[in-house]
Amino acid sequence: MPEMPEVETIRRTLADKVIGQTITSVEMLLPRLIKWPSTYEFQALITKRTISSLRRRGKYLLFYFDNDTVMVVHLRMTGRIYYLASEINDDRFIRIVFKFLDGGALIYADSRTLGTLYALPSDELWRIAGLSTMGPEPLSPEFTPEYLVETLAKRRGKIKALLLNQQIIGGLGNIYVDESLALARLHPERNASTITAEEATNLYYAINQVIEQGISHGGTTFRDYRDGEGKSGSNQHHLNVYGRKNLACKNCGNLIVKTEVAGRGTHFCPHCQQ
Secondary structure, eight states: OOOOOHHHHHHHHHHHHHHTEEEEEEEEEOOOGGEEEEEHHHHHHHOOBEEEEEEEEEEEEEEEETTTTEEEEEEEETTEEEEEESSEEEEETTEEEEETTSSSSEEEEESSSEEEEEEEEEGGGGSHHHHTTOOTTTTTTOOOOOHHHHHTTOSBHHHHHHHTTTSTTEEEHHHHHHHHHHHHHHHHHHGGGOOHHHHOOOHHHHHHHHHHHHHHHTTOSSOOOTTTSSSSOOOGGGGGEEEEEEETTTTTBBBBBEEEHHHHHHHHEEOOOO
């Protein structure tokens, strides 16, 4: 699933291509991806309207239109959204096509069809539970060392499960949680309430560091992820533990282990993350 660095990269690579564009029509090849309102109302709200800005919150993309409508896109597992200067495309996973006045198009493609799209007034974003309950995200003023220290001190669950909880930290997913814990030298099954203030502070800086790294390398591509221009990211070449089962730890040389924590495949170094 695209995480914060991937979605931010998509936002950055799409912004100059779609802001100011007017949608002339919306071709629905898989209407069930529209979760609010009805397909007809969705099309009516954004057709003949101009995109005024493109923002991101956690793993959500928010397209703001000149009529105060916001189109919210969550890519889930395999969703991709990108711009084409013309309609010529051989992508067999195209599900929705947003055609622009200039002849270009915004393409939503999704092999597993788990993505979700909404269109609603900007003051009704509360209807999307994942947005309204999301915690502060990395690199934001609200995400501070003090916030993380206080939050973890109140919790008793496994640290990996807590970091995956979008109500605690928005935008983190499996890849960047594993990388953050590795950098902070914390075992993914460590009970959050046992983490000291110093360890939590180190984790705070580790989270921001791996997120910044992911963005600087254009995101992590293992399979489906592409940016708004259809290009792969390169952060997969800079990971310390994720996807490196049975390879040597870059820090100590011991082998990286893969196990399951919180129902997710989890990579860590048993020597560095005791």
